[in-house]
Amino acid sequence: MSDSLHTSQSDVWTEWLFHRRHADDPVYHQAVQARVNKYADHVLDAAHLAPSMTLADIGSGEGLVAFRAIERIGPSLKLILTDISAPMLSHAEKSAIQRGVRSQCRFLECPAENLKEIADASVDIITTRAVLAYVQNKTAALCEFHRILKPGGRISIAEPIFQDEAFAARALKHAVDTQTPQTHDRFLILLHRWKASQFPDNEEQMTKNPLTNYSERDLLRFTQNSGFTEIHMELHIDVFPSPIISWITFLNNSPHPWAPSLNSVMGAQFSSEEQQFFEQILRPAIEAPSVTTDRIAYLTAKKPLS
Numbered sequence: 195m196s197d198s199l200h201t202s203q204s205d206v207w208t209e210w211l212f213h214r215r216h217a218d219d220p221v222y223h224q225a226v227q228a229r230v231n232k233y234a235d236h237v238l239d240a241a242h243l244a245p246s247m248t249l250a251d252i253g254s255g256e257g258l259v260a261f262r263a264i265e266r267i268g269p270s271l272k273l274i275l276t277d278i279s280a281p282m283l284s285h286a287e288k289s290a291i292q293r294g295v296r297s298q299c300r301f302l303e304c305p306a307e308n309l310k311e312i313a314d315a316s317v318d319i320i321t322t323r324a325v326l327a328y329v330q331n332k333t334a335a336l337c338e339f340h341r342i343l344k345p346g347g348r349i350s351i352a353e354p355i356f357q358d359e360a361f362a363a364r365a366l367k368h369a370v371d372t373q374t375p376q377t378h379d380r381f382l383i384l385l386h387r388w389k390a391s392q393f394p395d396n397e398e399q400m401t402k403n404p405l406t407n408y409s410e411r412d413l414l415r416f417t418q419n420s421g422f423t424e425i426h427m428e429l430h431i432d433v434f435p436s437p438i439i440s441w442i443t444f445l446n447n448s449p450h451p452w453a454p455s456l457n458s459v460m461g462a463q464f465s466s467e468e469q470q471f472f473e474q475i476l477r478p479a480i481e482a483p484s485v486t487t488d489r490i491a492y493l494t495a496k497k498p499l500s
């Protein structure tokens with residue numbers, strides 16, 4: 195995989211990053227891109243990159259962090275881009291060729307938990323953004339990061355914290371389960387059906403799901419347990435006006451690659467009458483000004499010198 199990548203198929207990762215994350219809405223796409231650029235820049239600011247370093251970007255996706263790192267440091271930076279998705283790596287490789295930086299990049303198809311093609315103590319900096327959220331065993335990935343880093347090397351990570359979405363789904367489940375004939379609320383039942391298809395709505399599923407099996411404090415603990423020192427964690431919570439104002443965009447986007455869109459949930463799990471009823475109530479709220487919340491944990495840490 196390291197020399198050349200030929201696949202151009204799509205998978206759940208490319209389908210989401212290139213289409214469903216912004217529901218193919220060019221205006222919303224711009225808003226999403228501005229936010230992820232901001233996250234990537236924060237990760238790079240904290241990475242302390244310098245000329246001639248080797249940077250491994252784990253779960254590199256389309257190369258968002260990696261290519262911004264090259265823009266900052268220039269041709270002396272050596273990059274290792276890893277991902278579990280062959281189509282994603284293929285896309286990133288094509289971008290590297292277009293940008294004239296292919297010779298600086300090595301592409302590896304492997305999970306974050308097993309970076310065996312990367313030698314021990316061979317990397318100066320590791321970045322990763324929105325990747326550990328999809329990794330079941332986050333400590334295993336962090337131990338691999340520790341193994342491939344040179345002594346004194348650093349990690350700079352940004353991960354979304356999704357537990358509140360699961361708590362909200364769990365609260366909806368409780369409200370639905372405890373309804374009485376007097377308090378019966380059809381909208382609540384449908385709202386729960388939709389939310390529970392995107393996030394776990396009970397403790398057992400929350401623990402099993404990599405998206406919700408951690409808080410920012412767990413990330414800090416996993417990092418410490420993996421042998422890192424000088425750990426710094428910042429939780430950024432931003433509440434801001436929702437950039438989605440089109441009902442069609444709202445229907446067709448989804449909050450993460452494993453989540454179905456509301457459109458597909460309604461198609462699969464709602465009767466036509468339920469679809470009409472749900473839209474009648476929800477649509478005005480989406481088309482009116484509303485707010486959305488982002489929770490991102492930024493973490494940096496160092497591999498001890500000895």
Ligand SMILES: C[S@@+](CC[C@H](N)C(=O)[O-])C[C@H]1O[C@@H](n2cnc3c(N)ncnc32)[C@H](O)[C@@H]1O
Pocket residue numbers: 207211230234252253254255256257258259276277278279282304305306307322323324325328329
């Ligand atoms: C939300 S995207 C983020 C991509 C990129 N880091 C960015 O900032 O745009 C998640 C990426 O993680 C990759 N991924 C998912 N599970 C992974 C794993 N276990 N090991 C490595 N990469 C993984 C996916 O293929 C996808 O490219």
